[in-house]
Amino acid sequence: MVLSLKEKFTPYFEEDLLEEIARVGIIRHAAENERIIEIGSYLRSMPLLVSGAIKVLREDENGDELLLYFLEPGDTCAMSLTCCLGHKKSEIRAVAELDTTLIMIPVQKMEEWMGKYRSWRNFVLESYHTRLMEMLDTIDSIAFLKMDERLVKYLRDKQNIGKSPVINSTHQEIAYEMNTSRVVISRLLKKLESMGKIILRRNSIEIISLD
DNA sequence: ACATTAATTGTGT
DNA sequence: ACACAATTAATGT
Secondary structure (H helix, E strand, C coil): HCCCCCHHHHCCCCCCHHHHHHHEEEEEEEECEEEEECCCCCCCCCEEEEEEEEEEEECCCCCCCEEEEEEEECCCCCHHHHHHHCCEECEEEEEEECCCCEEEEEEHHHHHHHCCCCCHHHHHHHHHHHHHHHHHHHHHHHHHHCCHHHHHHHHHHHHHCCCEEECCCCCCHHHHHHHHCHHHHHHHHHHHHHHHEEECCCCCEEEECCC
């Protein structure tokens, strides 16, 4: 476990810090589809993603969801930073996309490390930046892309995250995450299939090529 | 193996 | 967006 920690985070952190993380961090496992952070909950520790993948979702007052971005190993949840430090409720929901291992860092430590380790500061600021960029990216795609282009982008992301050309989701699930209707997704997927870019099966989609 | 039912996907308006 | 048809998977007998 400590080994995998070092593998993923060595490029970011110096040796001392890695050891401190190993000492105070609590390892937590989340099964696929398990909710890791719920909207409105308070966080007392900050997660570092070791393996697997997490999707971060927003929900409106009707309970409609919208996928904001994915987190991969080596990432952290930017929302949890503001959340922990400001004692605010979580504005987002985090769900394990795959079976996932996390290291939970207690808030006190992360504050302490901010001053103590330059590499930690950089990591935090850096991840803040990349999350923000990803958000801008999804905002762009909602504002400027048509639904069919959004779907292709979604499929690409899914493919990268699971690193498999086969996606196991129903049309309905995809529709939820993109906050649209299932019929729209079905039609667009059918179109992609007839273009030979994907193959549709029940409960799964095989990606041939998305160019 | 067959029938029944539920869930998922396809299509027309 | 809605309604309904068609297809597929899951379950019980």
